[in-house]
Amino acid sequence: MKNISNSRRNFIKKSSTALAGFYIVPRHVIGGVGYTAPSDRLNIAAIGAGGKGHSDIINAWSDGINNVVALCDVDSNMAKRAVEKFPKAKFYKDFRMMLHEMEDDIDAVTISAPDHIHGVAAMSAMRRGMHVYVQKPLTHNIYEARQLTEGARKYKVVSQMGNQGASNPGQEQLKKWFDEGHLGTVDTVHVWTNRPVWPQGIPVPKPGAVMPEHLSAKDWDLFIGPAEMVDYDPLYHPFKWRGWWNFGTGALGDMGCHLIDVPFRLLQLGYPTEVECSVGQVFTRDWVPEHIPEGCPPSSSVQLRFEPSKINNSSIKFNWTDGGIKPFHPDIIPADHDIGESGSGNGVMIIGTKGVMTCGTYGLEPKMYKKDGEVLTMPKDFESVNPYLDKPEFGHQHAWAEACKAGYDSKEHQSLTSSFDYAGPMTETVLMGNLAIRSYGLMREKKGRREYYGRKKLIWDGEKMEITNFDDANQFVSRPYRKGWKLV
Numbered sequence: 213m214k215n216i217s218n219s220r221r222n223f224i225k226k227s228s229t230a231l232a233g234f235y236i237v238p239r240h241v242i243g244g245v246g247y248t249a250p251s252d253r254l255n256i257a258a259i260g261a262g263g264k265g266h267s268d269i270i271n272a273w274s275d276g277i278n279n280v281v282a283l284c285d286v287d288s289n290m291a292k293r294a295v296e297k298f299p300k301a302k303f304y305k306d307f308r309m310m311l312h313e314m315e316d317d318i319d320a321v322t323i324s325a326p327d328h329i330h331g332v333a334a335m336s337a338m339r340r341g342m343h344v345y346v347q348k349p350l351t352h353n354i355y356e357a358r359q360l361t362e363g364a365r366k367y368k369v370v371s372q373m374g375n376q377g378a379s380n381p382g383q384e385q386l387k388k389w390f391d392e393g394h395l396g397t398v399d400t401v402h403v404w405t406n407r408p409v410w411p412q413g414i415p416v417p418k419p420g421a422v423m424p425e426h427l428s429a430k431d432w433d434l435f436i437g438p439a440e441m442v443d444y445d446p447l448y449h450p451f452k453w454r455g456w457w458n459f460g461t462g463a464l465g466d467m468g469c470h471l472i473d474v475p476f477r478l479l480q481l482g483y484p485t486e487v488e489c490s491v492g493q494v495f496t497r498d499w500v501p502e503h504i505p506e507g508c509p510p511s512s513s514v515q516l517r518f519e520p521s522k523i524n525n526s527s528i529k530f531n532w533t534d535g536g537i538k539p540f541h542p543d544i545i546p547a548d549h550d551i552g553e554s555g556s557g558n559g560v561m562i563i564g565t566k567g568v569m570t571c572g573t574y575g576l577e578p579k580m581y582k583k584d585g586e587v588l589t590m591p592k593d594f595e596s597v598n599p600y601l602d603k604p605e606f607g608h609q610h611a612w613a614e615a616c617k618a619g620y621d622s623k624e625h626q627s628l629t630s631s632f633d634y635a636g637p638m639t640e641t642v643l644m645g646n647l648a649i650r651s652y653g654l655m656r657e658k659k660g661r662r663e664y665y666g667r668k669k670l671i672w673d674g675e676k677m678e679i680t681n682f683d684d685a686n687q688f689v690s691r692p693y694r695k696g697w698k699l700v
């Protein structure tokens with residue numbers, strides 16, 4: 213890390229403090245109403261400028277109060293809209309080159325490339341002292357999540373994961389009801405999703421698909437990044453990479469950080485201690501299920517166990533289902549009420565001794581069903597602590613950009629809803645489900661018969677990041693990294 217880039221970042225912080233404290237002539241007189249001194253602007257770059265990256269960089273730019281100085285995307289077509297929106301930004305295809313060449317000019321990066329890129333890109337930015345906004349799930353595997361959590365502290369950067377529902381006042385409402393004692397002690401949680409809504413549980417594409425003209429072999433190599441090299445296929449890029457372990461994290465990775473976030477935050481959960489799962493099968497011939505270890509399954513059911521937390525005096529059975537499988541309607545909720553979010557295949561249900569709390573994705577539509585028959589809903593005039601609710605996505609990216617300017621450990625940083633101190637352990641929990649699913653798929657043939665030797669309850673030592681009763685599962689804690697793409 214060069215000192216000069218740190219001094220630019222310190223300058224941003226110090227100069228805004230100085231301006232606030234010592235200017236005799238008010239700033240709006242010098243610069244006009246709405247004037248923002250250049251030193252108050254954050255220089256941001258995007259890694260992944262198409263797909264979600266497009267709205268992430270626009271939201272962090274915040275209607276021009278910050279500068280977008282660089283954009284990086286392996287696919288110029290995907291990045292086209294962002295490039296047109298920010299014509300002065302330097303365009304790169306290789307984020308390693310961008311971070312190296314513009315080390316002195318970039319204060320902060322949004323990382324919205326596919327999941328397998330998050331860890332290496334974020335670590336590479338953080339060690340240069342750049343603040344990071346990383347899409348959910350924070351990382352592709354548990355080890356990376358732990359490394360990023362520790363990295364953000366070590367390099368003293370402001371971090372935020374892109375689970376924007378963390379900034380939704382719906383979650384504040386749920387906490388208020390919990391703190392007021394309406395829910396009682398919790399022993400069961402259900403979280404469910406309609407994902408996957410892309411091809412998943414399908415055979416591995418055969419090599420030989422024709423690459424679109426605008427993509428080169430070099431672009432594809434950059435897309436692959438730390439993953440294992442496979443030929444281009446439209447079933448990988450764009451968007452569908454989600455369904456393949458080489459790049460994505462399946463249904464859990466897609467929705468877990470939005471949905472599991474709610475009970476994990478509310479109940480202040482720590483690392484899970486056990487995980488167990490079962491997985492939907494696919495048959496293209498009689499009796500013999502497809503075996504596709506490269507692909508995430510079409511549906512799964514996962515149960516995690518949590519020990520009592522500081523604020524919940526019971527262990528918890530935490531149930532996750534995907535592929536459209538929902539939990540059954542509890543008696544306390546009237547039969548004609550949607551559980552979770554109306555008309556959506558996603559939801560959260562937290563079962564306590566005094567009632568049941570429900571909500572949808574991002575903590576939308578919070579409800580508290582009490583055993584005495586009363587149903588609490590969120591009042592329209594609910595007073596949120598979030599000052600940025602006029603901004604897109606609950607101001608999640610905007611709040612991060614403001615915290616970057618205020619600096620590491622500032623009040624603004626501390627009030628972020630998903631900095632890595634929180635988002636890292638939460639993502640680890642989400643990815644525990646995937647560790648169990650991949651272990652469940654372990655198979656060997658013995659005398660012509662298949663043996664699925666990983667289908668067992670797994671015991672987890674969170675501190676050590678280790679499955680203690682089945683060592684084969686530990687291969688899924690991390691991944692092999694392709695040469696040139698280490699997590700450093």
Ligand SMILES: NC(=O)c1ccc[n+]([C@@H]2O[C@H](COP(=O)([O-])OP(=O)(O)OC[C@H]3O[C@@H](n4cnc5c(N)ncnc54)[C@H](O)[C@@H]3O)[C@@H](O)[C@H]2O)c1
Nearest residue numbers: 260262263264285286287290324325347348434435450451
């Ligand atoms: N928070 C949310 O609501 C939300 C919504 C959608 C996606 N996401 C997350 O955003 C990320 C991207 O998902 P998406 O749906 O936009 O995928 P996508 O495939 O549509 O877009 C990914 C973009 O990243 C680019 N890219 C791929 N590899 C790259 C690399 N090595 N360097 C730079 N750019 C690269 C692609 O060309 C593309 O422009 C994922 O982690 C996903 O989980 C979050």
